Amino acid sequence: ETVRRESEVVARLMSEGADFTQADRAALLAEVGALVRAIVPRYRALAASGRVELSTTPQHHPIGPLLLDFHALHEATPQAPLPEFGRYPGGIARLGAQIDAALASHAARFGEPARGMWPAEGAISLACLRQLGARGVRWVASGEGVLANSLREHGGYDRGRDLYHAYRADGADPVVFFRDDRLSDLIGFEYRRWHGRDAASNLIGELERIAREAPQGETPLVAVILDGENPWEHFPYNGFYFLSDLYQGLRAHAAIRTWTFSQYLARHGAAASRALPALKAGSWVQGNLLTWIGTPAKNRAWDLLCSAKQSFDLVISSGRLSAAAQDAARRQLSDCEGSDWFWWLQDGSPSPAMLAFDRLFRAKLAHLYRLLGLPAPIRLAEPICRGDGEGNGAVAMRRSGA
Template identity: 50%
Template structure:
């Protein structure tokens, strides 16, 4: 609708529904044999990103969002909370932070500090802090003369480095309000054991408070909490490797024709996720964000069988699906098909499907970090307004922006504080943008005008394909290793050789092996040190599984799969949709 005033034409904005979904996920970093956490990313993102994200929502009570927690992340957060409650810390880096006499630590622990405590985006998380930057410069100067020169760095250096690393990983909301953080950052160096213990206590308090804070927001109706199959498996591939060819017909596949019993394994992951979510939050989840937004018709059927009301994926998946559904029709402007719910015809037609706006999601994930926070927030809102202006009367658009809730902020000044604060403030007071959740959107409509989708082309939120997880030589080799382990698992579980407790441990270990993350990181385009870490974690998981099955570990499991060598955007933790 338009009206003319003087020489200008003003197009009235149709009201739109806006759903913002933050996906919170980390793979399982625990070694089940030793109980140790092999990498610190769960607790670091907890004190920085999960803390800041809930703080922004608390500060803007009229702002709604969907927050998706993968159960294996919640498992680890609860594990850390228990460690702080008992005082038995099983994370090596946290143990070092609390170690009274750093003069006596082993050479391997010294190396762990050096190797870990510069892992961040230096532009936003080191350069603003001269005392931290000075520690880095000292390390690099000595290392330039040979690794042996690092022995000259004292116990006080280690203490200061450990404190600064954790201060840099502390959320902006904490930094602005917590006296301990303010005092330590002002002090700058010479940190005592008492200082480190105080910081450790703050870390424990932040982690222990996280799940209750999100649950409180959910109980108030401000946010909807959704879930993902428990250990974040790439569900369509577990069900059928050949689903990768829906979007890439010539894709190379593993030697094994299929993952043994994959459909049943996906159902187990989903049932476990629903049970753990209900136990933690006191309500059954209405919807599921699939791992990596990866969907297929058989997977949606499993969701329908478990009573899930909604799911979501990427815009490219919808475009591919429309091309498959209507091969003789030209794909129209995205504004005419993207901003509406869909239902896939067949056994999964009880699941309402939404597809994210890739452009807006990628703007938050990759571009707005380079902008002033207010400018970025206003640009996003103006983009939403344009969608409303371009909508036809009566269209009632629903716009989905979906992305990681943790990985982008490392690249924003102040951990994205100003962007998120301004965005939420504008949206809270906007007359024509109705911020909602998928559950509320579905509940508010007596009849959902969902478009029929005859064919769902399997794919993910990355490129609309599964190329990030299968097809590459290294990734396919990893799938073959996993398939071989699953064959052994099936035989041993059917043999009656294991006790009930041993079977439970083996099942949990298998579930961890089935995570999509191991396949994400394999490949020459990823950084070598990250590839090495995740390659080792995957093979350690497989080796532990063979041990629990009381079988020898195959030699192929002991050999590295991939080596890396690339420098991807954002360190490879996120990928653009296209």
């Protein structure tokens, strides 16, 4: 929105509206190129000033708990079916490689390692946290549903009592922050329909209500986190007025303070977190892992990936590939481990988008086999999703409880 308001090129082209010349197109592409080149320096400068904190995510966005053990699914949904493979081959090393690649990439671009991480889809398990803590990650964040599932068998879950704190599982780093699903979803899905100033006032009012209702002597810590949602294009003027009014209101408020997670930990030290008596593996989506495993289509996809990983291990251990060929195969495998392949797969009435992801995932696996010097299995020619193909309106943005 600021570009639309401040760029002479964009303003001129918007006013013309049509009949653009080759010179117009070149000017717009130059403007876009300058903006893209400025992204990393801009974020680096904002982080250095303390105005933002930059976190990272395992490099190709894998669901960490599932790379470590498919049985993590059963911690929140014990009756869900598993793939034929009970465990992803070599998953501990693969998750470690994805985390290490992300931390190295972050340090190379921003001059220092990331202190915190939003694991892909906010998906965490105790084993996953241990991997992150061993690599110096100070904090992670996840969804409210994970906290609720974890506390239900330990005295029950009460939002006002339990949500607005940081936690440590297993008595060690990283500290875990759990998002307020309701407030986060108001920004992601509801406030786009509101006048910007009304929405900002409502959100600040919600924070005031949380403070009033907090147990005596406690100062609530409210984590507002958006994952996957890109709501601003749905707001009037790309959220310009809502965000301006919200930041002005927060800055002027007598009782509300804004923090990055690392600032909060530095300020409050050991007192910043409670002990979490147990942690049930899950994600920001309903507090479980069913979005990526546990249905026939998703399980078939995992079995295809597991078979490819077995072939990868055999070929790499044979030593017959050059170092460059091994690196290419590892990059391809990392791509195939990403979460979105599994997000989109389902049986019944797969949408065109689902069918496209189905084809792409199988093509990615087939290319991995080629990089390994192996023929692609014939089963990769068969669709993973099974149904009439009429589609059912799958969407990329999803509420935490949807």
